[in-house]
Amino acid sequence: MAENNRAVLKLKEKFAASIIEVVEFRGEVTVTVAKDAIIEILSFLKQSLQYNLLTDLTAVDYLGKKEERFMMVYQLYSIPNKDRLRVKTPVTEVACTIPTAIPVWKTANWLEREVFDLFGITFSGHPDLRRILMTDDWVGHPLRKDYPLQGPDREPYKGRLS
């Protein structure tokens, strides 16, 4: 159960005020925390609980579905303990920025560039925040929900139903 997860127990002890939600679904534990404490929590998880591998870092756009538009998602893995933990933190559209995780894991570099490129979330303290998949002069952020599937200035494709 989520309450007995080793990381959740420790996080509740140390960062009780910052935890927004703990969910377990299909055996996977997700902890949602406040944005101000994110780097502190991530480095605590790495240093003290051996979550040494940042498997993935991405974002989700909940346009019109949640009050805070974006959700940053960090997938952590512990090679010594062979277990996973997902940490999420909400990011609003108005303050669309979050501190970089590069000081904790170097992996974050390109992954954060990708989130910046496709979602338009900026990472404060990132040394090289450029677009990575789209060209440098591209306008807009394609993975945002209000970005049209066909690209800008094009008729929507009507050939297929779904």
Added chain:
Amino acid sequence: MAATETMTLNMGPQHPSTHGVLRLVLELDGEVIVKVTPHIGFLHRGVEKLSEHRTYHQILPLTDRLDYLAPMSNNLGYILTVEKLMAVEVPERAETIRIIMAELTRLESHLVWIACHALDIGAMTVFIYAFRERETVMEIYELISGARMTSNFFRVGGLSQDVPDEFVKKVSDFIDVMPGYLDQYEGLLTTNPIWLKRTVGNGVISAEDAIDIGLTGPALRGSGVDWDLRRDNPYSGYEKYQFKVPTGENCDTFDRYKVRLIEMREACKIVRQALDRLKPGPVLADCPQVCYPPKENVYNSIEGLIHHFKIASEGFAAPEGEVYHGVEAPKGELGFYIVSDGGNKPERLRIRPPSFVNLQAIEQMSVGSMIADLVAVIGTLDIVLGEIDR
């Protein structure tokens, strides 16, 4: 001493040893690399965006086109994630065939790796040999799915169809001869002085740095980290198989070469065990809300046809929630992260490509060495641009 200045050299995107459309901007001091700036995205097709507009079954063919040298591994990662989301139990025969195909895919992918890696370093014979063996795997692909590369053979809940009768003999014959071919490659490379000069001490990255930069798969095991998802977080029934997880010691290109060669031998052993376990039975889960009906029902009964039409046009609604599943693809951990809002299409599908993260290490592994050594580093990272750019 006279002042020296560095020179900027553009390498790629059209370059035979960048394995696709990778562009590297090199800053050179003479022939020594000072800085490497990779530019990627030339093959970006927006797979993640497209997936948000397709039903769960319709996304599957897109996954073939990620790492196009290992389509079945991509299929496997995706369907396991959807099956986790839908809590579908897969019949044993389907799981066993999936393992056979996943391991043959590992062989296929590593064969292309050794062929291109050796060619880049100047050993052309290995290229010809490895592509000869790869052809057999492609024939097996064609036998079961009708396609040589974009196989699209697995389905959520099982397989698209059962394998034909010749399948077992064809696979069995292949893995009988494969270890002998591996000896051939080793005979050409392992003690070859040119090969040793080019690979020993090249692209060194310590275990700690490798984890910090997020390397996974053979690239991480070459640095001595004993971690393999198939053994440590088994999926699709891997816990029933006996296999060794090789690791390197010197963290260099030669050790990663040895790790991958042992992995190929172990893959043959896993396929042999899986063939021994293969029993007749259903290949699709009994879960009509999610799975396609068997083809004979579609052609012979009105209920089957309606069922097929419903799944093909509407798909199925997934419960609200989010799941992540990672598999040990030939190149490293391939993960899929699905966020579902309760509809028949994912709210968000994120692909965690191993090559993308592994490529990040290129600068750390090549700065201070010569351009020719950079070519060896690209080869040893074993990247595929289809997966990096998505």
